[in-house]
Amino acid sequence: MSHGSNLRIDPDRLWDSIMEMAKIGPGVAGGNNRQTLTDEDAEGRALFQKWCEDAGCTMGVDTMGNMFATRPGEDPDALPVYMGSHLDTQPTGGKYDGVLGVLGGLEAIRTMNDMGVKTKHPIVLTNWTNEEGTRFAPAMLASGVFAGKYAQDWAYDRVDAEGKKFGDELKRIGWVGDEEVGARKMHAMFELHIEQGPILEAEGKDIGVVTHGQGLNWLEVTIVGKESHTGSTPMHMRINAGRGLALITELVHEIAMKHQPNAVGAIGHIDVYPNSRNIIPGKVVCTVDFRSHLKEVIDAMIAEFDERALKLCADIGVEMSWEMVGTFDPPAFDEGCVEAVRNAAKELGYSHMDIVSGAGHDACWINEIYPTAMIMCPCVDGLSHNEAEEISKEWAQAGADVLLHAVLNTAEIVK
Numbered sequence: 001m002s003h004g005s006n007l008r009i010d011p012d013r014l015w016d017s018i019m020e021m022a023k024i025g026p027g028v029a030g031g032n033n034r035q036t037l038t039d040e041d042a043e044g045r046a047l048f049q050k051w052c053e054d055a056g057c058t059m060g061v062d063t064m065g066n067m068f069a070t071r072p073g074e075d076p077d078a079l080p081v082y083m084g085s086h087l088d089t090q091p092t093g094g095k096y097d098g099v100l101g102v103l104g105g106l107e108a109i110r111t112m113n114d115m116g117v118k119t120k121h122p123i124v125l126t127n128w129t130n131e132e133g134t135r136f137a138p139a140m141l142a143s144g145v146f147a148g149k150y151a152q153d154w155a156y157d158r159v160d161a162e163g164k165k166f167g168d169e170l171k172r173i174g175w176v177g178d179e180e181v182g183a184r185k186m187h188a189m190f191e192l193h194i195e196q197g198p199i200l201e202a203e204g205k206d207i208g209v210v211t212h213g214q215g216l217n218w219l220e221v222t223i224v225g226k227e228s229h230t231g232s233t234p235m236h237m238r239i240n241a242g243r244g245l246a247l248i249t250e251l252v253h254e255i256a257m258k259h260q261p262n263a264v265g266a267i268g269h270i271d272v273y274p275n276s277r278n279i280i281p282g283k284v285v286c287t288v289d290f291r292s293h294l295k296e297v298i299d300a301m302i303a304e305f306d307e308r309a310l311k312l313c314a315d316i317g318v319e320m321s322w323e324m325v326g327t328f329d330p331p332a333f334d335e336g337c338v339e340a341v342r343n344a345a346k347e348l349g350y351s352h353m354d355i356v357s358g359a360g361h362d363a364c365w366i367n368e369i370y371p372t373a374m375i376m377c378p379c380v381d382g383l384s385h386n387e388a389e390e391i392s393k394e395w396a397q398a399g400a401d402v403l404l405h406a407v408l409n410t411a412e413i414v415k
């Protein structure tokens with residue numbers, strides 16, 4: 001059932017709410033420091049709860065502190081349609097990363113209330129605990145427990161830099177809920193988020209229809225040569241692990257370039273032994289990071305790296321070996337949910353394009369258990385995880401409008 005493209009969110013009310021939330025845990029340079037399970041996080045949660053209750057929603061909280069504000073539906077047997085993101089920030093974070101998805105959802109509910117819209121499915125707005133992972137690694141911790149990726153006990157034992165435990169801090173700020181984590185069932189889930197990359201702005205698009213997330217493989221590479229004096233070892237007698245590093249660094253770049261625009265690759269971490277100015281490197285340990293939203297591209301990059309890197313190193317007399325130390329398969333979002341996002345953007349007349357999420361999000365974990373999709377809006381210069389992170393009110397409006405319509409089309413309007 002169509003409800004027309006004239007149903008729009010109130011951009012000023014959304015913007016005011018974002019700016020109000022940004023007053024809690026202000027950063028030092030115009031952004032935010034509202035890290036998870038701090039007093040500031042608790043204050044942000046309380047404000048969010050008040051806003052949700054003012055909008056007629058009932059708040060539930062699970063044992064990981066995940067917050068669920070429910071707007072009732074007309075069919076008591078229908079599973080809820082979820083939307084949301086996270087209110088925690090990096091220590092030098094922006095005002096929009098995560099916050100836009102939560103408060104954009106709140107604005108969608110306020111708009112439904114204004115218009116007297118009733119839906120068959122209930123609608124639930126979520127604030128996921130500790131998306132950022134900066135205080136308690138890993139990122140997307142609580143949505144990961146919800147999705148069954150991590151055990152709750154393990155999550156509770158994560159410690160911050162001061163040795164404080166996640167479980168103790170959650171209790172201290174008063175946000176251990178009584179719901180069993182992961183017990184909720186979802187009809188679908190939508191997450192609105194800023195892009196955190198430069199593509200939408202460069203392409204002049206209002207909306208990114210997120211079809212996939214990025215998968216990754218991390219290889220730890222060890223190159224072994226022979227330590228010897230840089231002055232007295234003749235050139236033809238050197239077995240230089242540093243040359244091996246140079247060759248494979250260029251190789252990784254070349255392999256990723258072959259798969260444009262579907263792949264990235266780099267050597268990020270490098271340890272050189274003994275790292276002395278007058279010793280030819282005897283050993284290098286480094287990590288290769290290959291990413292793509294296509295599993296077959298990741299596999300092809302690894303296969304090519306294995307074949308060519310071993311040969312390049314053998315040709316200069318150094319030994320090379322590698323092992324896989326991290327792997328995350330690329331998530332493909334649910335086709336029906338992705339289509340709901342694309343149709344909403346189309347109906348509303350917003351320019352849009354399909355896009356891959358370069359960063360991890362709570363939606364990536366939820367997608368493993370329930371139909372999920374993401375909506376992205378541009379951010380200035382692609383800058384994020386930075387206090388200077390900026391978006392325009394028009395971009396926020398487009399994102400929240402598309403969220404509203406994707407959710408309404410999925411939750412089925414009955415009036």
Ligand SMILES: [Zn+2]
Binds near residue numbers: 086097
């Ligand atoms: Zn985020």
